[in-house]
Amino acid sequence: MIDMRVHAVTVLFTLLSTAVIAASASSRDATIDADAKRILEQRCVRCHTEKAPSGSLDLATLAGRKRGGKSGAAIVPGNIGDSKLFTRLQASGSQPSMPLGDKALSSVEQKVIQKWIETGASLPGTLKAKTHWAWLRPQRPRVTASAKSGSINPIDHFIQAKLKEAGLKASPLADKRTQIRRVTLDLIGLPPTQAEVDAFLNDTAPNAYEKVVDRLMDSPHYGERMALPWLDAARYADSNGFQQDGDTYQYVWRDWVVNALNANMPFDQFAIEQLAGDLLPGATDAQRVATGFNRNHLLNGEGGAIPEEQRNVNLFDRVNTTATTFLGISLACAQCHDHKYDPFTQKDYYSFMALYNNVPETGVPPGGGQYRIAEPTVTYGSAVENEKISRLEAQQKSLQSSLDVSLRKAIRTEAASLIPALETPLTAIKPSAWQKSSVSIGSSFQQAFDRRYPAGLTFSPLNIDVDGKQSVDLPDISNKDNASIYLMRTFTVERAIAAEFRFGSDDGIRVWLDDDQKISNAAQRAALLGQDSFTAILTPGEHRLLVQVVNGAGIGGFAFELRKPVITQEQKAILQKAAAGVDVTDAEVRVVQAAVLPMLQANDFGNLRDQVAAIGKELTSLRAALPKVMVMSDAQPRQTRVLDRGEYLQPLDLVAPAVPALFGAAPIKNRLDFAKWLVRTDNPLTARVQINRYWQLFFGTGLSKTSENFGTLGEAPSHPELLDWLATEFSWDWDVKRIYKLIVMSHTYRQKSEVLPIHLKKDPSNRLYSRQSRLRVPSLLLRDIALATSGLMNTAIGGKPVYPYQPAGIWDGLSITKERDFSYPQSTGSDLYRRSIYTFWRRTAGPGNMFDSASRQQCTVNASRTSTPLHALTMLNDITWIEASRVLATNALEWNGSVETSIDDMGLTILARPLSSKERKTMQQLMGTAMKYYISHGPDVDAILSSGYAPAPKRNRTQIAALTQVALAMLNLDEAITRE
Amino acid sequence: MRPSPVNNINNPILPTLEAHDSGFSGLTRRTLLTGTLGAAGNLALSCLLTDDASAQTKKPATTLPIKAKRLIILWQGGAPSHVDLYDHKPHLQKMRGDELPASVRSKVRLSTMTAGASRHPILPALKPFVPYGKSGIHLSPLLPGIGSIADKFTLINSMTTDAVNHAPGVTLFMTGSQIPGRPSMGSWLVYGLGKMTEDLPSFVVMTSTDVGKTCGQLFFDYYWGNGFLPSQHQGTRFRSEGEPVLYLDNPKGVPPELRKAMLNGVQSVNKAHLATKGDPEIASRISQYETAFRMQSSVPDLLAIEKEPQHVIDLYGKDVQRPGSFARNCLLARRLVERGTRVVQLMHSGWDQHGNLSTQLAEQCRDTDQPAAALVKDLEQRGLLDDTIVLWMSEFGRTVFGQGDINASSGYGRDHLGSVYSVWAAGGGFKKGLVYGKSDDFAYNVAENPVHVHDLQATLLNQFGIDHRQLTYRYQGRDFRLTDVYGTVIKDILS
DSSP states (O other): OOOOOOOSOOOOOOOOOHHHHHTOOSSHHHHHHHHHHHHIIIIITTTSOSSSOGGGOOOSSHHHHHHOBTTBOSOOTTOSTTOHHHHTTSOBTTBOOSSTTSOOOOHHHHHHHHHHHHTTOOOOSOOOOOOOGGGSOOOOOOOOHHHHHTSSOHHHHHHHHHHHHTTOOOOOBOOHHHHHHHHHHHHHSSOOOHHHHHHHHHOOSTTHHHHHHHHHHHSHHHHHHHHHHHHHHTTOOSBOOTTTOOBOOTHHHHHHHHHHHHTTOOHHHHHHHHHHGGGSTTOOHHHHHHGGGGGOSOOOOOTTOOHHHHHHHHHHHHHHHHIIIIIOOOGGGGGTSSOSSSSOOHHHHHHHHGGGTTOOOOSSOOOSSSBOOOSSEEEOOOHHHHHHHHHHHHHHHHHHHHHHHHHHHHHHHHHHHHHHHHHSOGGGEEEOOOEEOOOEEOSSHHHHHHOOOOTTOOOEEOOOOOBTOSOEEOTTTTTOTTEEEEEEEEEEESSOEEEEEEEEEESEEEEEETTEEEEEEOOOSOOOTTSEEEEEEEOSEEEEEEEEEEEOSSOOEEEEEEEOOOOOHHHHHHHHHHHTTOOOOHHHHHHHHHHHGGGOOOOTTHHHHHHHHHHHHHHHHHHHHSOEEEOOOOOSOOOEEEEGGGOTTOEEEEEOOOOOGGGOOOOOOSHHHHHHHHTSTTOSSHHHHHHHHHHHHHHSSOSSSOTTOOSTTSOOOSSHHHHHHHHHHHHHHOOHHHHHHHHHTSHHHHBOOOOOHHHHHHOTTOSSOSSOOOEEOOHHHHHHHHHHHHTOOBOOOSSSOBOOOOOTTSSTTSOOOSSSOOOOOOOOGGGGGBOGGGBOOOTTSOOTTOTTOOOSSSOOSSOOOOOOHHHHHHHHHOHHHHHHHHHHHHHHHHHHSSHHHHHHHHHHHHHSSOOOHHHHHHHHHHHHHHHHHHHTOHHHHHHHHTSSSSOOOSSSHHHHHHHHHHHHHHHTSTTTTEEO | OOOOOOTTTTOTTSOOSGGGOGGGGGGOHHHHHHTTTGGGOOHHHHHHHHHHHHSOBOOOOOOSOOOOSEEEEEEETTOOOHHHHTOOOGGGGGGTTOBOOHHHHTTOOOOTTTTTOSOOBBOOOSSOOEEETTTTEEEOTTOHHHHHTGGGEEEEEEEEOSOOSHHHHHHHHHHSSSSTTSOOHHHHHHHHHOOSOSSSOSEEEEEEEOTTOOSOOOOOGGGGOOTTSOGGGSOEEEOSSSOSSTTOSOOTTOOHHHHHHHHHHHHHHHHHHHHHHOOHHHHHHHHHHHHHHHHHHHHHHHHOGGGSOHHHHHHHOGGGGSTTOHHHHHHHHHHHHHTTOOEEEEEEEOOOOSSOHHHHHHHHHHHHHHHHHHHHHHHHHTTOGGGEEEEEEOSOEEEEEEESOTTOTTOOEEEEEOSOEEEEEESTTBOSSEEEOEEOTTSSSEEESOEEHHHHHHHHHHHTTOOTTTOEEEETTEEEETTTTOOOOOGGGBO
């Protein structure tokens, strides 16, 4: 038994009426009764009490409800017209509406009262005015001495008490094989290996199971498994969604989550860093990355998207996601109006939103390219990437110092001729008019850009004034995809002159001066003068400038300007000093280097200069390729106003940041204050909401089924004392692994999952936990199981998303967009076999074989678990399962030699138990049928064995093809896809 | 419990596992369906149990007279120009090039593409309209097919939406909200009404693009997503290339008879497992695999259009022979509803004609006009039109003013317009030969009888016998519905 801490605070164990909770059954009348009870208790009984009933009407007791008040009968079952309880909900004449001085009942609540009266108004017992349970701080219930001493897990104490009341008993412990498969699937999302199962079976120590739990919690795969529900809540994906659906680098945030879970970061820190890591004093880059939590939302980069509208959409998403994930409340309802059921006002909503309204963002991601990243961001390289960059920086530095020596010499010799060239005015250059070539179309942007200059190109006048303009459309290439045009002009120069050539282009540009390439930039952008430039000294005579502009899509444009290089007085003074024969210092070289280097004629440093430039270029591209994680920042304070009906164009009153008024006047100024408030031990919701979701992870359903809503319309917990006990246990130190361990060590978790007739009768939905629940494994993990059992799995942790098998056409087949290439870049080699968590998640079309998963479009904390024929087809026919089956079959036969033992072995691998004799016979029959077929169908053997990229076996091919059918059958067994 | 009319279950054409499986006899599909397993034995019940595990459900309400059982949405993605096709404004012909009065434009939000434009030259319909049918409805001569069914549909010329950009506009019509993530209309209908077949998905989506692929509207899976409804209610996308349904085909090297033997093995082990574990979910699993197996035959059978007689092929036109064409999808839509699929959502793109209206409109009409009309006629001939709604619909319309130089031979077009546009609905109790609602003189704002997206949704549900205010699903503490908190049934367009 693990160390149980005894808290200093012990509070009265308040036994709530369990009968009431049990009544939240499925029958409709019971629901109406429960709803009516809730409404009466929350809205009526405070005044219409037993002791001093307003208007002599006592709604608290059954007798009082039958008696009525001084104005007559309050409740006439079956007759709403005569029931004052109902009719007085509306104002009539001089009579104000009930509840007096309070807001009216919502139409839904009124309907509940109406239906309740119509259906008999049965509600035995006494009602108590009460505040909704979830708004009150959890009280730590007392547990028995045996639970306190650790001789019984406190979880079992609560569960078994309730079972006893229902006349049920907990099921016996599941057998050891079931236990290890269950806990392994739950904690690391992979099946146990045969060796792990055997070790556990052979370990007779009393703490054998605990040792397994500890081993699993130390596994790096623990974080991968436990991250999955968090990624669903945080609507994590690898692209923005909407029409352009640009890729993002949010996988760095995903890795942050996995690492934090593996390191068992306490939940309070986990919450604070994700909500406000950027505001922590001396925030590290990792802490800023954590705030990606609130930047994982959709981003609309569609052509006509209105930024401010989209920015508000994003703000709403942050509010709703934070409220659901951390507080388990549906604040979204208060976006347009005061919440109808819960005590949240519209002002609460916008006060909450004020926390997120200071991000320096426009609301839409910029256009262009595969990645579309909206600021603010943190550039966050991996260890490998950072190491490569520092190595190049060191190399660049050493080359630069050699270059300095040569430069100093060149400056000394050339300064004398440079100075006059710098002073020569631009009038010394006589440019010709611009000429243009015909347009050629490439098969892709890059292909159009890279294409060699075509021989024999002819030119005609451009007739468009591009000189000195910021940006000019080029009709020849506008609205043509991947269109390339050459522009050309000559310059006649009277005397040597230094000149700077400046360009703007939409999109890519290449420039040659006298056949010497000066610029090559495959950018995709709108044109703006000055985007690219170079400086040169033009000698007397004629020079030819050739420019290629390549348009990717939409408008194509260009701009040009010739100007004198900007040279400062300081630089000029240094050159004059050098021209006078005085040695220049290293520091002075640095000052003039950038300005004069392109103009120097000397060539003895050309090689060095090129190397430095090449490294510089590589560094630039490496730095450009570094992940830019979208994160939070408060760098742009804005005023926040209530928006009428949630319309961004209808602002009303100013609001200041605040937590919902229900929670009292916690003084908060920003997200950091808010995050700290969230994890205060007196916060009534945070710990309960997390505990409930942890429970859901291990039992399929939360203690409150509505893990997304703890408000008054949510389901009251089945075991309120247990929820509160666990919540207070958790908020003690926010140690997640300790709580998980407490749960998986409990008898309640370890018991059998067999459904007995008495269970169906007394506990059909298993809300009393008379047995462990059987859970269909989530599809992301079903794929992992197939990969792991076959031995194909690549167990690398973290990094860029990968692209495993996916049928053609899921991405590019949606429709056609020419704005980017949406063909699926399927991975090769071991990247095909990474765990599902690393599969690239395109928000507009999730992975084809990960059925029944959260869409990652909105926060999801309660994913559905359904069963459709399409799921079966996926596991029967997807190449992932076929390849895994044949590799499993190959390995099994290789190890075991005979088909019979191979079948047994595969059973052990997949089910973690020996096959029954009947199952063995069934599988052997299937083997026989398959053998009979494949012996006479060689090409089908080849087809089966060449599915996927794993190497095909060379020996026993017919047997392996047949055994593949058996493996596939086993992977599709109900037991194989179920956590028993 | 939800109604679960399973009328096609004993289709003798389709192979089943049980007939060939001695080991499966103890627990046939029929015993599952007829409930000899006690509480666990009913397929619909097991679905309900699954639903119940994920969220609270409310009883759907088919409280109104049922006029329609099936819905076919002919989605015209990219937004066709109502000015050029449906909204008859002959007086504009004389105003070509005149500035659209600022008073007309004042209230309408435009996309950022033309929101800052300085000129708004009026561009009348490219081709003057002609009258069609007995009702004499004026439509573009580019729509002779749709014109030929003018007496069969209600044309709404006062459709209006909140969105000015594609994805939010499509999402609004499909799900009732501009933000992705809510259940789509098809999911709501299937959730609320249950299945009419076990052999095919109840909600099917097919996509097509204009031949020239001139403008790329992506079709996202949340246009047919289940949102927070259980995911069995999401639309199943039929594809035109590769497998028609993802993972439908047996792997290479696995013939049907071997697959059958394998599944019989799986079912036999699962059956024994059910006996040991006693969990009704295992019965549901057994039926899941049975249905999957039958779907492997029923889908190819559905797609075998070569079995259609020549006159039907001719009705839909030559393009029907091209997989992935709008014409082919229209024919498949009929074959689907005929077999019990409830909602078919055809999504066709190519109407986003900002710069190529003048060059591409005719081509786009040619691809879509004849098949859309053929579908309505074909359904009518088979007596299916009475309880099948065919809806020709898009996310919004286009501006009366031109975008780009309206005299350029290279092409010009129109920008998005959400304030008013045109759609039509045939069958399923919609009035015939009716033009409903009016736009202003410039086809720019609603002048009479506005029909908001939520109103149309409410009206569609109404025809299925559903009060749109009552088909709700409680999620995150709120009872959500397709029409959000809006929507009025437009009674005047219903017969």
